Amino acid sequence: MSVATKPKLSTKPVMEPRAIFGPAGNRVRVSDESKRRTEALRKPQRPKVPISHSPLSVVQSNVSVDSSNSSDSSSSNSSFKTASSRKTVKRNGVKQAKPKVASTADESVTEIYPAISGPLKRCDWITPFSDPLYTSFHDEEWGVPVHDDRKLFELLVFSQALAELSWPTILNKRDIFRKLFDDFDPSSIAQFTEKKMLSLKVDGCLLLSEPKLRAIVVNAKVILKVQQELGSFGSYCWGFVNHKPLRNGFRHARQVPVKTPKAELMSKDMMRRGFRCVGPTVVYSFMQVVGIVNDHLVTCFRYQECNANVKKEIKPRTEETVAN
Secondary structure (H helix, E strand, C coil), X not given: CHXXXXXXXXXXXXXXXXXXXXXXXXXXXXXXXXHHHHHHHHHHHCCCCCCCCCCHHHHHHHEECCHHHHHHCCCCCHHHHHHHHHHCCEECCEEXXXXXXXXXXXXXXXXXXXXCCCCCCCCCCCCCCCCHHHHHHHHHCCCCCXXXXXXXXXXXXXXXXXXXXXXXXXXXXXXXHHHHCHHHCHHHHCCCCXXXXXXXXXXXXXXXXXXXXXXHHHHHHHHHHHHHHHCCHHHHHHHHHCCCCEECCCCCHHHCCCCCHHHHHHHHHHHHHCCCCCCHHHHHHHHHHCCCEECCCCCCHHHHHHHHHHHHHHHHHHHHHHHC
């Protein structure tokens, strides 16, 4: 009897679980069913915190977390406290502010505009290498409606001088032009004698060719006649467009013409009145610079600004008409 019971006792220790050494350390293997139950319980406990806010490398290098948050991560509710700690993360010692959403389109443009780097978009003939005076002339004067007779006469002379000089050269000599031509006072220039006209020199050379200088003196006399007939030279010039500037929505410089039918009509009438050196090309350049026509490219920031200037000038005139 005793011999039969000994083999039964020797087989029992073989069925007991054994302690083994695995990658995670010493542990006791359990049955597959117990493993599945343990994994099923662990799955819902995984943290559901979105990690897409910032990469782990960025957080480790640029982010400092409060000491209270680091201690909370070791507690039982670490998954929820870690999510709350990330909301108070500071970058370079400054809390991140949530981006403000613009309520209107104008506000969004205002917020985006300062982020845009680089120079303003101008007409194609203005480049980064253009003369600063020429660039300022484009940004402040070219295409702005002009009604003052002296200013109109000055720009008419400059438009005629373009046959011999460039805009940058004219603008660099602008003060000399104004000094020699008595600030473009038509009544004063109309009194110029032959000797006075031939004395308009710079560094021993005439400011312009003799035909151009003679034309300026003659045109001053004609302007005085126009003033007596129509009240002002400005009224005469702006009458060709019904006192409202023309707007050409050109996108490229190659589309801008050198003359138009309107310029040809104005040129013929001016020559009929006795003006000299006022061909269609000269007249159209004059119309462009004095704002009778807005030939800024639509991509240029000055296109809309010149249109806005027109609205400001038309409104007071309308109120004066109603008051009368």
